[in-house]
Amino acid sequence: KEELNEKVRELGNKISMDYEGKELIMVGVLKGGFIFLADLIRALKIPVEIDFISVSSYGNSSKSSGVVRIIKDIDVSITNKHVIIVEDILDTGLTLSYVLEYLKRYRPADLKVVTLLKKLGRNSQVKPDFVGFEIEDKFVIGYGLDYNEKYRNLPYVGWVRGELK
Ligand code: IMP
Ligand code: MG
Helix, strand or coil, rough: CCCHHHHHCCCCCCCCCCCCCCCCEEEEECCCCCHHHHHHHHHCCCCCEEEEEEEEEECCCCCCCEEEEEHHHHCCCCCEEEEEEEEEEEECCHHHHHHHHHHHHCCCCCHHHHEEEEECCCCCCCCCCCEEEEEECCCCCEEEEEEECCCCCCCCCCEECCCCC
């Protein structure tokens, strides 16, 4: 919990410096990104607008189905704005590369990515601009991340030894 706080503060400072004087919109990827986004915007020292996009790439399990669908589109205009996509975790990169391509159609001034977690050695297709932590290739839960929609409310990120119930 403390490490997360510290990292979010660090990312907030960095983004505040990089985006000083620019019109920034943060687009959270639901549902996993909602807690990270909520904390991150409070660590910013510059004005920010927020929106959310909801995509589904996973079924009811911890395995990827490989299919990405838009469930909820953004509703503020990002055209000519500076956009940062806020993601909980970058695993295969399938979700993010889809969201990036999708949002490019709206012609933002620029489009970057902040991800709280990045699994090591699995994602070559997307290069996030800001990364919180690089982690082992394990299934993690908490701080927005779920297993079958549960455990998002844990105030820390953890992994489970053995079977998840
Ligand atoms: P990707 O498309 O494989 O990069 O997967 C990204 C999405 O899958 C994330 O936005 C998460 O919602 C979910 N995901 C990937 N790995 C984990 C994990 O370890 N725990 C919980 N959700 C995960
Ligand atoms: Mg997600």
